[in-house]
Amino acid sequence: MLDNLPRGTITIEEIEMGMMRYLRKTVTDEDIEMFAQISTDRNPVHLDDDYARDTIFEGRIAHGMLTAGLISAVIGEQLPGHGTVYMGQSLKFLAPVRPGDTVVAEVEVIGIDVAKRRVQLETRCLVDGKKVLVGEATVLAPSGKFD
Template structure:
């Protein structure tokens, strides 16, 4: 299950405070396994149900950075989109994401410095309407002047 808004580029000249884009994705066992393989993070809380049952989570959870990766997907594909350069990201993990959870990753424009092409973005991920991740990002947005 993947629900995307249109992909592409919104150049800095066309950005406005309050613009928001999102992606919605069901996190699957395969996603968790692939993330573990690519990242080499094989913490058993992500991969071993018996182990994870004895943790504060009471079962397996997805990697926090897998959830954060959905924020990156919104930034790189939708807002501002293709050509965007990440400059920084602050994250606070609020709750677990479990296999089968549907995550909605949202990015909202909070501030724009047109002269430096820098954009500050509110970043949030939700499961069942409840935040599981909050943060902010600073990006260098593409410009029509550099096409």
Template sequence: MFDNQPRGTIPIEDIEMGMTRYLQKEITDQDIEMFADVSTDRNPVHLDEGYARDTIFGGRIAHGMLTAGLVSAVIGEQLPGHGTVYLSQTLKFLAPVRPGDMVHAEVTVTGIEMGKRRVTMSCHCAVDGKKVLVGEATVLAPTRKLD
């Protein structure tokens, strides 16, 4: 289940400070299994409930980078959207995401360098209103102008 805002492109000329976009996605067992296959990260804390029960998490958790990928989806699909180039991303993981959790991933524009087409955004993911990931992204935004 997705609760998303419109996808597409917001060119640098139309981006404003404080602009926010988000998506919501339930993390499923299939998501975790597919991410493990694609990334080759088959740590049993993600895939083996018996193993994970005896860890500090007390059960299986999603890969942190799977959760972070939802931030990437908001940036690449909504703000700025199609044509965006990632320049940097910081992440701090605050709490685990578990199978069945509904994750709310959100980005907010905190800086614009029009001449360089750079946009800085604060990013976070939350589950039930509790932040599980925070960070900052800097991207090269698409433009309407042809140089």
């Protein structure tokens, strides 16, 4: 389940410090299986209940990069949105995401260089209000100027 949020573009000229966008998605078994197929990461901690029960996670977990992909969706669809070029992303995984968890992926503007069209973003994912992933992204925002 993905919240239906506004999509489009916020140009470098419109971006403001503290601006924030988010999405909310419940991670399903099907999401995990599709990510395993696409990424070719078939680690049994993601796919095998019996195996995962005997790990430090005590059960199956979603791929960390599946969770991180939700940040990419916020950046590419909302802030700055369509036309954005990803330049870099740091990630720190704080807790696992399990099948059935609802993840809130948030992106917040923490730096703007209008001349270079660069935007620094604080990125985070939460489950039940608890941070499960944090990081920062640098992106090249689209411009509304056509000179």
